[in-house]
Amino acid sequence: MALGKVAIVGTAQTELRPVWGEAQHIDLISAVVRSVFKGTGFSIDDVDFVIDSGSDVLDGRSISNCGFLGALGAHHKEEARVEADGIWALQYGVNKIRSGASSVGLIVAYSKPSESMVENYWASQVEPFYQRPVGFSQRAAAGIQAQRYLADRGRSVRDLAEFAARRWADAKANARVQIDDLPDAEAVLASSESALPLTQLMMSRPVDGAIAMLIVDEASARRAGNNPVFxxxxxxxxxxxxxxxxxxxxxxxxxxxxxxxxxxxxxxxxxxxxxxxxxxxxxxxxxxxxxxxxxxxxxxxxxxxxxxxxxxxxxxxxxxxxxxxxxxxxxxxxxxxxxxxxxxxxxxxxxxxxxxxxxxxx
Amino acid sequence: MGHHVAIVGVGQTHHARRRTDVSQAGLVREAVDRALADANMEMGDIDTIVVATGPVLFGAVNHPELWVANAIGAQGKPIVRVTSGGGAGFAGALAGYYQVAGGYAGRTLVVAYDKLSEGPLQYSISTLYDPFWGREFAVGIMGFSAAYWRARMDVLGHTEEAAAMVSVKNRRNSIANPYAHMKKEVTVEDVLNSKPLCWPIKLLDVPPISDGAAAIVLSNEKLAAKSTQRPAIIKGMAYCCEADNAPERSLMISEPLAIAAKKVYRAAGITNPRRQFDVVEVQEPYSCFELNYYESLGLCPPGEAADLVASGATDLDGDIPVNPSGGCMGANPIGAVGVVRLIEAATQVMGRNESHQIKDAKLALVQSGGGWANLRGCAVLSA
Amino acid sequence: MFSAPESMPLDMPTFHAEISLPYTLTPGRAAGTFLAEMKNKRIVGSRMANGDIVAPAQDFSASDGEPMTNFVEAPQTGEITAFTRVDGNIIAFIRLDGCSNQFPHRILDQLDNVKIGARVKAEWEDGVEQSILAIKGFVLAPDAEVGTVRALDEVEEAIGSLPYSMALQYEHAYGPYYGRMFDEIKGFGRVMGVRGSSNDDALLPPREIDDITHKPTGTWKTCADTGTIRGCSIINMEFIGQTLKPPYVYAEIVLDGASTRLIHFIEIDDVEYAKKNIGPGTRVRAIWTQGERKGSMADIERFEVIDE
Known part of the structure; x- marks a missing residue:
C-alpha cells in the first residue's frame, strides 16, 4: 500500500546557549512555536497535533509536558510526549501523517540542562545495581571508546583536538550557537580532563535551547509558502x-x-x-x-x-x-x-x- | 491512506502490591513473554517496540526503555519511550498504532509498566507541579482530584454515594480477575465510612498501589491472520490535552476526553455510544473519575452519571457494563493501566476475556488518561 | 523570537529546588543473589542458555535475551580489557577468568601501572554488604593464577528490596515573567499577572504567550488579596514530602482580577465545619507572612475564609 509523503515546511530554533539564564522553558518553547509558522502559510489553528520531546530529569518536574502544553500550542489538540531525543518525536509525527489520520503536525524539542546537573541525567540512566554504584556512566563510556579507538586506529589525541576545533569553528560561523571564546586545538587539548583520554572540549557541550518543526502531508505541502523538504x-x-x-x-x-x-x-x-x-x-x-x-x-x-x-x-x-x-x-x-x-x-x-x-x- | 491496525496478542503480569522477586526489567519480561506467546510469535517477528512507563521518579531509572531493552531481548530493534503520566500505557499504544498505521512497522510490541512499590508515590507525583507555583502545597494528584470532584458534586450531582457505587461495582468485578490483587467486596456504607484521605476522597475510593506490566502486539491487517483468527481491530484511537491552568478550565466535563471521543466516534461510526458499545473499560484513578467519564464519553448526558451508576446499567449485567475487569480498583500499576484496559477490552471483542466475558461483545470502548486530568484519550475496538 | 537585551546580566538569580526521594529497589533474582552473596565475599555469575558464563550474574543474556540457567561462582581474578579515568577514579572493564563478558569497576592503582591485559584481583571492603562496592575495586595482580569458574550448590536468598535514594538539585530560571511576579510579591506584597490576549482578567502565573490563543498576552495587572475557591479538598493523610500537618484544606483559588488559579492552603480547626462551610465559591483572603518577604509563594502564609 502506498503511503503518503511527509514534508517539512517550517523550522525554528532559539539560539543555543550554555545558559539561557533569563528565560524559562516555556519562554523558549513558545518562542519557537510562534516563529515556526513564518512564511509557511500555516498558523497554529491548522495544527492537528503536537509531539514534544523533553526530559523530566533535566526539567526537574514529572510529566513536564503537562505544564508546558499552553506554550507548546497544544491546547485542545492531540499531544504526545516522546521522552527521547526530538528526532524520535519527528519520527512519530511522520508516522501519524503517513497513516492518513492527520495533515499538519508540530514537533517541538527543548532542553535547559543549565538548570540541573547533567551528570545526574546520565548517571540515572545506567542500571542501579552494578554500574551506577561504581560511577560508570556516559563519560566513562566515551573515555573507554576513545581509548580503544586511538589504539586501534593509530590516531592521536591531537587528531581529536583538531577535529573538535574544526567543529567549533563551523558552529561559530553558523552563528546560531553562542560561542564567546572559540577554542583552537591547543585549547581543546588544554581543557580539563573529562574521561581519559578525552578532555572536556572533546565531549559535547550541553546547551539550552528549543527547536520546532512543522510537518505536513503532501497535499498540504503544495499550498505551503516555501519549498518543502520531504x-x-x-x-x-x-x-x-x-x-x-x-x-x-x-x-x-x-x-x-x-x-x-x-x-x-x-x-x-x-x-x-x-x-x-x-x-x-x-x-x-x-x-x-x-x-x-x-x-x-x-x-x-x-x-x-x-x-x-x-x-x-x-x-x-x-x-x-x-x-x-x-x-x-x-x-x-x-x-x-x-x-x-x-x-x-x-x-x-x-x-x-x-x-x-x-x-x-x- | 494508512494500514488498519489490530491487537493480535496480549499479556499482563499478575499484578501485586509488591513484587520483590523481579526487577523492573524482569517484570517487563513477564508481560512481553505472555503477549508474544499469545500472538503466536517470537521476538524476531517484532519490527518495533514502544516502552511506556510513568514518570522517571517512580522508579529512579532515567530512560528506562534503554535498561529494559536487554530483558526483552530487543537489541537491534527500534525502541522508543512514550510517557504521559497515568495515561502512559495508552499513549504508548497510540504511538505503536501509528507505527503500524503509518507503515513503519508490520508488527509492533507495546509494553507498559510501573513498579510503584519502589518509590514514594505521592511525593513523586507532587513534582508534577510547577516548582515556583504550587508544588509545596501539592498532595500528589489526590488533593487536586478531590477538589474538582467536590466542585462536580455541586454542579453535576456526583455525590459521595454515586462514587461509592463505582468503587463497589469495580471491586466486586475484580474478584474474578486473575490478574487483580485487590479482591475484596465492599458495600456503599464501607466506602462512605472508610478513612478520609483527601475528602471527599476516602480510602475505598482509591485503587491499590501496584507493581505490574502489560504488553500488546499490534499488527497490520495482512499479518494479523498469522497470530489469530479473531483479532481486536482498532477502529479509532485519540489522545488530547488541555492547558492545565487555562481561564475557562472548569473540570466539569473533561474537554480533552470529549474532543478525543468525538474524533474516535467519527472514525468508528459511533452515533449512540450507550446503545452501540457492548462493554467499556475506563481508567479510574479515583472512583469519582468514572462518573466524569460516563458524561464526557457521552454514555449519559451531563449531570446523569450518578443516575446511570445507580440504575445498574454499568454493572456486569447492565446494558453498558463498565470495567468488568474491575478497573483500577483491582490493580493499579499506573503507567501500565492504559494497556491493561486495552487488553481487557480487546479480549472482550476477541471473545476470551478471563474476568467476565460479556456475551457476544463486538464493540468496546476504552478510556485512559493522566496528568492533571488534562491528558485524556479513548479508543474503539471491534471484533 | 524571544531574546534578551544585551544589557542583561549574565548571572541571573535562580530558584533552587531539590527533589530528594527514598526508594526500595528490587534487583531481581540474578542481581539480588549477587548482592546477597557480597557478604560472603563470593562473586556470583550466571551460566546462560548458550553456555556462556557471565559475571556479575544476569537474569537475561545481553546477546540473545535468553534467561540464565544456573548460578556459578566466578573467580576473583581476571584482566583489564579497557580503562579510562573519570574525576580522578580509574574505571576499567574487567573480564573475570572463565567468563565471556566484561563489566565496569574501579581500579585501585596508579594510572601509569594500568595496562590493557593486566591481571587483576578483587579487593574487598570490610563491612559493606548488599552492594557491588563490597568489592572496593580491583588491584593489579601480575602473578595471580588463572582462576576457574565453580559450581554453586547453594546461594543466599536473593535480596528482595534494597534501600536507595536519589537527590536531584535544580536552579530554575525565573524568566522575565515569573521574575517580575516574584519581585512584585517581594517588594510590594502584591500579586501581579498579565492580561490574557483577549481578556481583561490576569493570567497567573504570568507568561509571554496566552495558553489558549497562543497570542501575546497583555499588560500587567495587580490582582486582589481576595478571591474565590474554584475547588478544594480536606487533607487528612500524611505522606513523605508534606509541608503542613493535616488536617488542612488544599485549595485552588481564583484571585479577584485573575482568571486562572493559584494553589494554596487554608488552615482549619474542625473538619466537619470545613466540609460544610468551605467549598467552591467560598470567598477567601491571603494572609501574608510577617517580616521580610522572600519573593516566593510562601510569602503568602495561608488563606483564610472571609466572613461576608
Missing part, C-alpha cells in the same frame, strides 16, 4: 544496555538504523550531499562517520558544527534535521551547489545506545 526514509535501532557488552569500535544500532532508512529512501548514507550527525564525543562522531562510510570530501558533514559545540540534550537530533533543512533550502548561505539529499541522525543513551536516522530530500 522525509523519505527513517530507521532506528538499539544496542545492549551495558556498554561493556558492546564492541566499542562499532555502533551496531546506528548501522541498523541507517540501513533501515536507506531501504526506504532507496539511497545510502554515502550518497548524501549533506550529513548532520549527533554524537556525545569527538570519537563518537568519528566512529559514526566511519560506520556510515562517509567521505568528508564529498559530503558536507556537520557544517552546523554538530553536537560537539552545542548539545541541547533531547533536542539535538531534531536540531540536526533543522540544520539540514536550512542547508537544503538555502545552499547559497553555505558553499552553493544544488544539494538534494541530506541524512540526519540523533542518538541517546550511554555510549550512543539508541540511534535514529532520517533521509531528507528536496
Amino acid at each position: 522525509i523519505t526514509g527513517m530507521g532506528s535501532g538499539t544496542d545492549s544496555h551495558a556498554y561493556a557488552d558492546r564492541d566499542p569500535l562499532k555502533l551496531t544500532s546506528l548501522e541498523a538504523a541507517a540501513a533501515m532508512a536507506a531501504r526506504a529512501a532507496g539511497w545510502s548514507a554515502k550518497e548524501a550531499d549533506i550529513v548532520e550527525l549527533s554524537a556525545p564525543s569527538v570519537v563518537g562522531e568519528m566512529l559514526a562517520i566511519e560506520i556510515l562510510g562517509l567521505d568528508e570530501g564529498k559530503a558536507a558533514v556537520n557544517r552546523s558544527g554538530g553536537a560537539l559545540p552545542a548539545d541541547p540534550i533531547m533536542a539535538t537530533g531534531l536540531c540536526r534535521a533543522v540544520e539540514a533543512v536550512r542547508q537544503l533550502r538555502e545552499p547559497q548561505l553555505y558553499d552553493g551547489g544544488s544539494p538534494s539529499r541530506a541524512l540526519v541522525h540523533g542518538t541517546q543513551g550511554v555510549g550512543m545506545q539508541n540511534n535514529c536516522v532520517m533521509t531528507l530530500e528536496v
Whole structure:
C-alpha cells in the first residue's frame, strides 16, 4: 500500500546557549512555536497535533509536558510526549501523517540542562545495581571508546583536538550557537580532563535551547509558502544496555538504523550531499562517520558544527534535521551547489545506545 | 491512506502490591513473554517496540526503555519511550498504532509498566507541579482530584454515594480477575465510612498501589491472520490535552476526553455510544473519575452519571457494563493501566476475556488518561 | 523570537529546588543473589542458555535475551580489557577468568601501572554488604593464577528490596515573567499577572504567550488579596514530602482580577465545619507572612475564609 509523503515546511530554533539564564522553558518553547509558522502559510489553528520531546530529569518536574502544553500550542489538540531525543518525536509525527489520520503536525524539542546537573541525567540512566554504584556512566563510556579507538586506529589525541576545533569553528560561523571564546586545538587539548583520554572540549557541550518543526502531508505541502523538504526514509535501532557488552569500535544500532532508512529512501548514507550527525564525543562522531562510510570530501558533514559545540540534550537530533533543512533550502548561505539529499541522525543513551536516522530530500 | 491496525496478542503480569522477586526489567519480561506467546510469535517477528512507563521518579531509572531493552531481548530493534503520566500505557499504544498505521512497522510490541512499590508515590507525583507555583502545597494528584470532584458534586450531582457505587461495582468485578490483587467486596456504607484521605476522597475510593506490566502486539491487517483468527481491530484511537491552568478550565466535563471521543466516534461510526458499545473499560484513578467519564464519553448526558451508576446499567449485567475487569480498583500499576484496559477490552471483542466475558461483545470502548486530568484519550475496538 | 537585551546580566538569580526521594529497589533474582552473596565475599555469575558464563550474574543474556540457567561462582581474578579515568577514579572493564563478558569497576592503582591485559584481583571492603562496592575495586595482580569458574550448590536468598535514594538539585530560571511576579510579591506584597490576549482578567502565573490563543498576552495587572475557591479538598493523610500537618484544606483559588488559579492552603480547626462551610465559591483572603518577604509563594502564609 502506498503511503503518503511527509514534508517539512517550517523550522525554528532559539539560539543555543550554555545558559539561557533569563528565560524559562516555556519562554523558549513558545518562542519557537510562534516563529515556526513564518512564511509557511500555516498558523497554529491548522495544527492537528503536537509531539514534544523533553526530559523530566533535566526539567526537574514529572510529566513536564503537562505544564508546558499552553506554550507548546497544544491546547485542545492531540499531544504526545516522546521522552527521547526530538528526532524520535519527528519520527512519530511522520508516522501519524503517513497513516492518513492527520495533515499538519508540530514537533517541538527543548532542553535547559543549565538548570540541573547533567551528570545526574546520565548517571540515572545506567542500571542501579552494578554500574551506577561504581560511577560508570556516559563519560566513562566515551573515555573507554576513545581509548580503544586511538589504539586501534593509530590516531592521536591531537587528531581529536583538531577535529573538535574544526567543529567549533563551523558552529561559530553558523552563528546560531553562542560561542564567546572559540577554542583552537591547543585549547581543546588544554581543557580539563573529562574521561581519559578525552578532555572536556572533546565531549559535547550541553546547551539550552528549543527547536520546532512543522510537518505536513503532501497535499498540504503544495499550498505551503516555501519549498518543502520531504522525509523519505527513517530507521532506528538499539544496542545492549551495558556498554561493556558492546564492541566499542562499532555502533551496531546506528548501522541498523541507517540501513533501515536507506531501504526506504532507496539511497545510502554515502550518497548524501549533506550529513548532520549527533554524537556525545569527538570519537563518537568519528566512529559514526566511519560506520556510515562517509567521505568528508564529498559530503558536507556537520557544517552546523554538530553536537560537539552545542548539545541541547533531547533536542539535538531534531536540531540536526533543522540544520539540514536550512542547508537544503538555502545552499547559497553555505558553499552553493544544488544539494538534494541530506541524512540526519540523533542518538541517546550511554555510549550512543539508541540511534535514529532520517533521509531528507528536496 | 494508512494500514488498519489490530491487537493480535496480549499479556499482563499478575499484578501485586509488591513484587520483590523481579526487577523492573524482569517484570517487563513477564508481560512481553505472555503477549508474544499469545500472538503466536517470537521476538524476531517484532519490527518495533514502544516502552511506556510513568514518570522517571517512580522508579529512579532515567530512560528506562534503554535498561529494559536487554530483558526483552530487543537489541537491534527500534525502541522508543512514550510517557504521559497515568495515561502512559495508552499513549504508548497510540504511538505503536501509528507505527503500524503509518507503515513503519508490520508488527509492533507495546509494553507498559510501573513498579510503584519502589518509590514514594505521592511525593513523586507532587513534582508534577510547577516548582515556583504550587508544588509545596501539592498532595500528589489526590488533593487536586478531590477538589474538582467536590466542585462536580455541586454542579453535576456526583455525590459521595454515586462514587461509592463505582468503587463497589469495580471491586466486586475484580474478584474474578486473575490478574487483580485487590479482591475484596465492599458495600456503599464501607466506602462512605472508610478513612478520609483527601475528602471527599476516602480510602475505598482509591485503587491499590501496584507493581505490574502489560504488553500488546499490534499488527497490520495482512499479518494479523498469522497470530489469530479473531483479532481486536482498532477502529479509532485519540489522545488530547488541555492547558492545565487555562481561564475557562472548569473540570466539569473533561474537554480533552470529549474532543478525543468525538474524533474516535467519527472514525468508528459511533452515533449512540450507550446503545452501540457492548462493554467499556475506563481508567479510574479515583472512583469519582468514572462518573466524569460516563458524561464526557457521552454514555449519559451531563449531570446523569450518578443516575446511570445507580440504575445498574454499568454493572456486569447492565446494558453498558463498565470495567468488568474491575478497573483500577483491582490493580493499579499506573503507567501500565492504559494497556491493561486495552487488553481487557480487546479480549472482550476477541471473545476470551478471563474476568467476565460479556456475551457476544463486538464493540468496546476504552478510556485512559493522566496528568492533571488534562491528558485524556479513548479508543474503539471491534471484533 | 524571544531574546534578551544585551544589557542583561549574565548571572541571573535562580530558584533552587531539590527533589530528594527514598526508594526500595528490587534487583531481581540474578542481581539480588549477587548482592546477597557480597557478604560472603563470593562473586556470583550466571551460566546462560548458550553456555556462556557471565559475571556479575544476569537474569537475561545481553546477546540473545535468553534467561540464565544456573548460578556459578566466578573467580576473583581476571584482566583489564579497557580503562579510562573519570574525576580522578580509574574505571576499567574487567573480564573475570572463565567468563565471556566484561563489566565496569574501579581500579585501585596508579594510572601509569594500568595496562590493557593486566591481571587483576578483587579487593574487598570490610563491612559493606548488599552492594557491588563490597568489592572496593580491583588491584593489579601480575602473578595471580588463572582462576576457574565453580559450581554453586547453594546461594543466599536473593535480596528482595534494597534501600536507595536519589537527590536531584535544580536552579530554575525565573524568566522575565515569573521574575517580575516574584519581585512584585517581594517588594510590594502584591500579586501581579498579565492580561490574557483577549481578556481583561490576569493570567497567573504570568507568561509571554496566552495558553489558549497562543497570542501575546497583555499588560500587567495587580490582582486582589481576595478571591474565590474554584475547588478544594480536606487533607487528612500524611505522606513523605508534606509541608503542613493535616488536617488542612488544599485549595485552588481564583484571585479577584485573575482568571486562572493559584494553589494554596487554608488552615482549619474542625473538619466537619470545613466540609460544610468551605467549598467552591467560598470567598477567601491571603494572609501574608510577617517580616521580610522572600519573593516566593510562601510569602503568602495561608488563606483564610472571609466572613461576608
